[in-house]
Amino acid sequence: MTIADDATLLDRFFEWESRRRDHVYLTQPRPDGLVVDYTWGEVGEQARRGAAYFLSLGLPEGSRIALLGKNSAHWIIADLAIMLAGMVSVPLYPSFSAQSVRYALAHSGAALLVLGKLDGVSDNWPNIAAQLPPGLPMLGLPQSPRKDIAQWDDVLARHAPLAAVHRPQRDALCTIVYTSGSTGEPKGVMHSHGSMAAAFLIMDRAGWWATTPDERGFSYLPLAHMGERIAVETASLAFGYRVFFADSLATFARDLKRARPTIFLSVPRLWNKFYLGVCEKLPLSKQRVLFALPYVGHRVKRKILGELGLDQARIAITATAPLPPHLMRWYRSLGLELLDIYGMSENAAISHVTRLGHARAGTVGQPQAGVEARIAGNGELEVKSPAQMLGYYGQPEMTAAQMTADGFFRTGDCGVIDAEGFLTLTGRVKDIFKTAKGKYVAPLPLEQKLLEHRHIEAACVAGAGLAMPFALLQLAADVRDALANGTCDRAALTDELAALHARINACAERHEQLQYVVVVKDVWSAENAMLTPTLKIRRAAIEARYLRDAQDWSKLGRAVVWEAR
Template identity: 30%
Template sequence: MPANHDASFVDTMPANVAVQFFDRVEKSSSAEAFRFPVGESWESVTWREAGDRVTALAAGLLALGIESEQRVGIAAGTRYEWILADLAVMCAGAATTTVYPSTNSEDTAYILSDSGSRVVFAEDDEQLEKLRSHRDEIPDVIKVVTFDGTTDGDWVIDMDTLAEMGRAYLAEHPSIIETTAAAIRPDQLATLIYTSGTTGRPKGVRLRHRSWVFEGEAIRVQEILDDTDLHFLWLPMAHSFGKVLLSAQLACGFATAIDGRVERIIDNLAVVKPTFMGAAPRIFEKAYSRIHMMQAAEGGAKEKLFNKAFAVGARFDELEREGKSVPLGLKLQHGLFDKLVFSKVRARFGGRVRFFISGSAALNAEIGQWFHSAGILILEGYGMTENAAGATVGHPEEYKMGTVGQALPGAEVRIGENDEVQLRGPHVMEGYHNLPEETAQAFTEDGWLRTGDKGSLDADGFLTITGRIKDLFKTSGGKYIAPPAIEAKFKAICPYVSQFMVFGNERNYVVALVTLDPDAIAGWAEENQMAGKDYTEVVRSEQVREMVGGYVEQLNARLNRWETIKKWDILDHDLTIESGELTPSMKVKRNVVEDNNKAKIEAFYS
């Protein structure tokens, strides 16, 4: 069924996340809800089992004295316990404050202090140490609940202890959780997600229950997903993209297999065999590069077959998309290559994927089309933390490659001044926590959320994002440059690249900084008599410079004259979350990279 744009569901959707969750527990009680790794195997729980655990934990929070809209922090990676904690917080009428496990101890303390968090779920001893070392700065925190860390019987307890406290509380107040859930207002605070502020201090985005309920219900009414699907979740749950997929699960009733270890994604897909997964473009770029490098390493007839298959796939795809008839010869070739080549590519992702959802940054169009040629659909979605992650998304039966889809039913998108994408709907935040001036600046005079993204809408309402307004720059020759477009082109050409960053604001030509993917370049080193040498030595070598230079020449041949890269250099390290150069959702912090490499960039122009 094509996307359903009837928004009447907004008037009848569940009042809050707690009601939405317990409705799902009743409806699907004996069906699988979650699956998670225990050692080398996977364990599974039903909706009823998850519901019982959440009820006990929520009651435990009430026993600790947690009140309506008070904040409870979660400092942990993506795992089953994160979901339990988050649902328990919301079912107790409190609000979750999310903290990435990679956040340093100073920022962790700032977030917990600024949010006024009363209780914190901390994953392990590493997270506990951050809290203990800054205990004076978080005086509001009365109790810490750890998943795997060391308890002290006083300030720090474990999940089982909290659940026991909850069961004792339920014995005295049997219907307390149902009563609490029913009393939560749709506009009540559900989540505080801290997002990087331009001042350097993170800003807390206040998201209401109705925002999350709406996100899930808007997916359900479009019939994109249902209870026969199996979702693989690795995304950081501290990020709104991960949270929106939980909302979709509550609304649609599918099971989710959870493992936040990024290095295990491809292995897990082969075991779990999901029907869909959300991911950042970097995951698809890495898979694309790895498959290309494996084929190049095999060489000979196999590589020729692979390249021929994708040439046929691209032509077949183009005719299908344009609604033109496919010649019989091409159809037969495509069928053969599907058996010989494309089915093997699909098998790497478990063989059952109906589609992937790409979000948090722009997906390169060439990479999207390459996957599509292999029979793997990547639907792009668009949104930001300030609107609970989902503003637009493609539909499996109604999508246009290169766009981020149409507005969710019940939500609106418009193009404002300077081609800025602006949003309105139930998903939009209440504002920034304790920052009234910044909240006012985030909205237009007539109440639309400013995204800071530049884009366009076509006649059918499909949105295309062309970059961040503040990332666009003008050369001293007066030409506008959109770095993301150039950077994405390079990533489609060079299988060894990790990041490609373009600079040149108010300069007379464009330059670039390059980082190479450590796994990919290790494979290249083995094939080029440099096996065993460390990353820095390999990327500084003349052979690597020549190799990258060849790809830069290919890129320049595809660009307008004023966009071409005149000078470039390879950094001796890849960007990481730990270095502060990537956000936890793997977006490049361009200003940090520019500051860290100021001298190098200046030298390009001297």
């Protein structure tokens, strides 16, 4: 089936709603253990009733409607309702700080807040709730924490499905996506219906995606993030396949095995967690022996993928940050060929992709169809994409500063492009720091080497203004637990980390050598603002927390320092 060049996301939805009306589109597990399926017809019915409710509020076309909640079937249904009513969605991360939520609501001029699935434990709802603007109208979706506001099921019962649904122009504003940046207020990235459509049209034309309505997707990364929005919501609406959701972290493994996705997107931190979990049960030394056995090795690899719920994954994607090469090699040794995707909110995640059969270790692939990429004189990657944003909402000066005169977006990433167009990312421009000796250090390559150790879950290299850089290490969860219950020998682990420190320094340039590594006591998370909602480290927040102790650690003269408990 060929997708028309002028198709919008709603056009694609109408197509599948008509052709697959009785086929299941969304599968939602609930806290009580029940699993609810929603067909394309049911999704359309609810979305049209929701759109009728929005219009009944007297909201004019183009009104901003904020959407705050974890991933769920009703997140997508509500987003469709917003589009069908001719309004603009403003998705917000459930882990945003209360200040960021309040800022985004005010900055976007949101006329209504749709509250979705929130539990107040694995999100920041208690703090957000305390700082919501007084008088802001709200609507509660199923599993909303507020029962004293208008409820989705009630308003749907009172409104007939909207017959005259909105048919958007491609240049009309579709959504304002507030970024999860590590510094300053979040920026509102504006995307049109045309730039959202460009994303799925590129997937359709390029061939690397090559999906059918029989695919199965799985959604658990924040839908407020452009990567998940494109890879899950946009792609499923465009290509007509089913999406499964996770109920909670506790049920994640069971939910993933239920879905057995053929398309699966994750981020390096979680790919690493999966890897560490397997290595805890089956050490690398045993893996090497078993994998070398022709028949047994194949069965063991399939069993590992089956236990992860990924034995049916045909398209497995890693995104948001470079994946350490050792992880890429390990997954490919299992038969799971990860496709490294690179993109940003500003270009709807449509920039570079690793195509099946054309992987190059350490790179994020080649430009997607229609994308142009180049390296500026300062080493910064500049990209021009068919899915480029309209600009930053209400900030024309910032928009102009991020764009070149000939229409390229300044990504803020440093990189190298080889003769065949493969892009290797070497870090963020703003992350490169200068030591007291006047030497520049790029932290990312050092961090990736540290993450090769099986006991390390996260790493941050710092040292701006110091004589030498150092590294902060967060241990894997199983190692933290073993230390706490006394089943892990801390002295032996210290020796292991000292050996790692020595190996990295032996390969590093003199000015990049780490003076010491620090095992931190706290767990970094999105909730304590040490990680972004997509689990990248917030370098500025981490440095603000730990740099004050750097001089004291330096005086200890140790290769491995354990932060005081």
